[in-house]
Amino acid sequence: MPKKVLFCATVDYHFRAFHLPYMKWFKEQGWDVHVAASGDIELPYVDQKFNLPFQRSPLKLQNVKVYQQLKSILDEHYYELIHCHTPMGGMLARLAARKTRKQGTRVLYTAHGFHFCKGGPALNWLLYYPIEKWLSAHTDTLITINEEDYRLAVQHRFKAGRIAHVHGVGVDTERFKPADESARREARLLLGYHPGDFLMFYAAEFNKNKNQQLLIQALARIKAEVPHARLLLAGSGSMQEDCRQLARELGVEEMIDFLGYRKDIDTLLPLCDVAVASSLREGLPVNILEAMACGLPVVVSANRGHSELIADGVNGFIVQPTDSESFAERLLELSRSLQLSHKLGLASRNRVQGYSLTQVGSEMTGIYSDYFLGDTDEAESKYSRAYI
Numbered sequence: 001m002p003k004k005v006l007f008c009a010t011v012d013y014h015f016r017a018f019h020l021p022y023m024k025w026f027k028e029q030g031w032d033v034h035v036a037a038s039g040d041i042e043l044p045y046v047d048q049k050f051n052l053p054f055q056r057s058p059l060k061l062q063n064v065k066v067y068q069q070l071k072s073i074l075d076e077h078y079y080e081l082i083h084c085h086t087p088m089g090g091m092l093a094r095l096a097a098r099k100t101r102k103q104g105t106r107v108l109y110t111a112h113g114f115h116f117c118k119g120g121p122a123l124n125w126l127l128y129y130p131i132e133k134w135l136s137a138h139t140d141t142l143i144t145i146n147e148e149d150y151r152l153a154v155q156h157r158f159k160a161g162r163i164a165h166v167h168g169v170g171v172d173t174e175r176f177k178p179a180d181e182s183a184r185r186e187a188r189l190l191l192g193y194h195p196g197d198f199l200m201f202y203a204a205e206f207n208k209n210k211n212q213q214l215l216i217q218a219l220a221r222i223k224a225e226v227p228h229a230r231l232l233l234a235g236s237g238s239m240q241e242d243c244r245q246l247a248r249e250l251g252v253e254e255m256i257d258f259l260g261y262r263k264d265i266d267t268l269l270p271l272c273d274v275a276v277a278s279s280l281r282e283g284l285p286v287n288i289l290e291a292m293a294c295g296l297p298v299v300v301s302a303n304r305g306h307s308e309l310i311a312d313g314v315n316g317f318i319v320q321p322t323d324s325e326s327f328a329e330r331l332l333e334l335s336r337s338l339q340l341s342h343k344l345g346l347a348s349r350n351r352v353q354g355y356s357l358t359q360v361g362s363e364m365t366g367i368y369s370d371y372f373l374g375d376t377d378e379a380e381s382k383y384s385r386a387y388i
Contacts (some may be wrong), residue, residue, distance in 0.1 A: 018286070063092060066092055090111070093109075133156065142164070150165040293352045297334055314351075315345070
């Protein structure tokens with residue numbers, strides 16, 4: 001019988017967005033791959049999928065039902081490995097797996113950015129910190145994706161069997177890469193943009209944390225000096241209409257393209273002049289890694305994830321998440337100097353190599369191999385050759 005691995009997260013989109021290479025890798029190693037998450041997306045490399053009604057909030061009673069369903073799944077199937085993600089996926093999977101851990105199952109949890117962090121809301125510390133610290137005792141390996149979270153887990157003596165740091169979820173530097181000037185110019189024209197437009201790009205859900213209002217306010221500050229500026233906002237969410245209303249109030253509605261959910265970001269990013277990001281909290285943001293891989297300079301709000309990727313003045317600029325004036329000043333600098341943009345963009349492309357899918361794939365397969373797959377170097381080599 002093949003070994004089985006269970007991936008667990010709040011929503012199945014999380015796996016389609018970030019973890020398909022690792023599911024594929026397990027399949028190639030001869031494992032059965034199961035997934036437990038909310039949603040009905042068809043995922044490749046998956047032998048069995050459990051659609052469970054996870055709720056994001058730990059206070060929702062429906063999560064009790066999910067916990068019971070997970071326990072039933074673990075009673076029915078013996079998993080050599082459970083790898084859980086997202087706060088609620090990680091909490092409920094680790095609670096449900098306490099019995100099966102005693103039978104030899106290994107439980108890994110990737111923290112994609114602790115909800116409690118330096119400068120974070122007191123409520124997040126009161127609610128999430130004690131939960132995560134307690135659950136660490138039911139975790140064989142706690143995986144962090146940024147240095148701040150890693151230091152916090154170590155310094156606060158989280159009781160996982162091992163605390164590891166990997167460089168995000170990996171960005172495909174072959175898919176996300178700069179475009180040559182002629183292709184860039186032609187593609188812009190096809191999409192209705194002029195070659196001389198100053199295009200700024202941000203892909204994120206419209207919610208309070210992503211803080212798109214900062215970008216709209218900064219755009220309003222530069223509209224007179226950079227009338228050819230365009231802000232491209234990809235994504236959807238509950239606060240999109242609020243952002244549209246703010247754009248109307250500030251007179252920049254015609255300078256913003258609300259693109260909705262997009263699957264072609266790898267073709268849009270190389271056409272732009274700068275990537276922007278305004279979020280209040282990030283773990284290690286994939287959207288910025290993708291922009292860096294495309295050779296773009298980046299202007300971002302200050303938070304732990306952005307600060308790990310962006311060296312201020314080297315491959316982009318970091319400003320405070322409420323300072324639209326400073327954000328606008330940095331955008332003006334880039335709009336006025338093609339030389340500066342190229343310099344920062346080249347530094348972005350060089351810096352992102354340490355966060356590539358190849359690099360992170362080797363780090364993750366090394367962790368998996370420590371438990372099950374024998375020779376770590378051989379397993380990493382197979383990953384690098386076959387999947388990147």
